Amino acid sequence: MSEAVPLSANPQRQPAIFLPHGGGPCFFMDWTWGPADTWHATQRFLESVAASLPAPPKALLVISGHWEEPAFTASAAAKPELIFDYSGFPPHTYRLTWPAPGDPALAERVVGLLRKSGLPAAASFNRGYDHGVFVPLKVAFPKADIPVVTLSLNLSLDPALHIAAGRAIAPLRDEGVLIIASGMSFHNLRVYLHPETPERARAFDTWLTAAVESPAPERDASLSKWREAPFAAYAHPREEHLMPLMVAAGAGGVAPGKRVFSGAKISAYRFDG
Template sequence: MSSNPKQRQPALFLPHGGGPCFFMDWTWGPADTWHATQRFLESVASSLPEKPKALLVISGHWEEPVFTCSAVSKPDLIFDYSGFPQHTYQLTWPAPGNPALAERVIGILREARLFAIPSFNRGYDHGVFVPLKVAFPQAQIHVVTMSLDQTLDPALHIAAGRALAPLRDEGVLIIASGMSFHNLRGYLRPETPERARAFDTWLTAAVESPAPERDALLTNWQTAPFAAYAHPREEHLIPLMVAAGAGGQAAGKRIFTDDPMGAKISAYRFDG
């Protein structure tokens, strides 16, 4: 892949919704609960400087002892959700893998003195195929998925993103797939709107800060208002750290926000 800085791809943090929510008439609430998020995801491709040569996707649904990259040519779908209608277990999204790019990602991380290994059987979990089936329905772009490190150390994931940033100049779109609010017991509770909004306000201010301040704030995200309420466990937030690290020195920006089931969520873009 040739370098073309004028067409540098951004790094994105996208909300992937709840289970297969974009392919149902309803889920955990009124029928239109996820319509705004779906429309946002449908707009992602047209917001890019050009069609990506490949996608590098970091999903909040994959954790390993070290960073692990899928080196599979034809990944299967992993239906890692339960209790949903039968048709949602028959979804397809046959986007090809890219073992060569996976090897490149691993090499970059190792050069940065970060442990990284390949996986030769990992498919696309629902944090990958559910939002990307909406954003890239033709499933023609090569995809490599990368796990979180199971420590969920925010500084480590920022460092990984920083190491991977040069891929953006080669046409690789870096997508962090998670949720800026992820407390399944908090949805539709009366205290949630205020708490989720306070956390989202802090998180957006952090993302939109210059890189040194942003990295420091995100590293200490647990000091944010209602941080533990928004994320009883942080695996859905940590992908954001990779996107931020890959985002360069310029401030990030919020590009979408909504309140599904009373919980404020946001998406972010990094163009630095």
């Protein structure tokens, strides 16, 4: 029997990353909603992701805040189409392309890992890439040459359940699969430009960063009780854009996570443990 390779010696081990996917097709417009530089810094961060990885990923597993199902559901289509699930934007943003292939075998493995951990899981053979997937990844991986599987949230939006799902799929990182949690650390568009929002967003972000940068037991306990954070309901009137972070944290290992980007009200986090 061969000895197990230490995780630190595995050159293909990928991190789990929670990244902001912006507002609609914001990175592909001549104007942006909000202050002029609202999304420019986020775009520059997304453009830096690929070069920051230990090796080119063999596949991407993307958890999008724009897909919810009664059971965790993996997309198993071989050639997923784009889902233009935004409205009111310029016509050219509905003609964007990003023809990354699917990976039915990886989708099957994802479902198997979740079920092995006792979690409800299913596969979808017709799900495409919603804008929480193709908009940020068209920036981060413009060649669209890496296979992609998307994973839904569970309709319960239970943070502990999503952390458990992350733990279940964590072995994929050692197989060269980059786990990307696509959401927003602050997601209350109705108050985005209100004068009191920056201070409240910073308070929530400070709490969230402290939670993420704690060792796994403390991190999981804090994130499971995220509603107790300062201005939690203000930052997330509904929590679907925060739940992908729970999956990334669950998949992130025992070491503390790290904030790798901080922009206007939003942050990105990376787990290399």
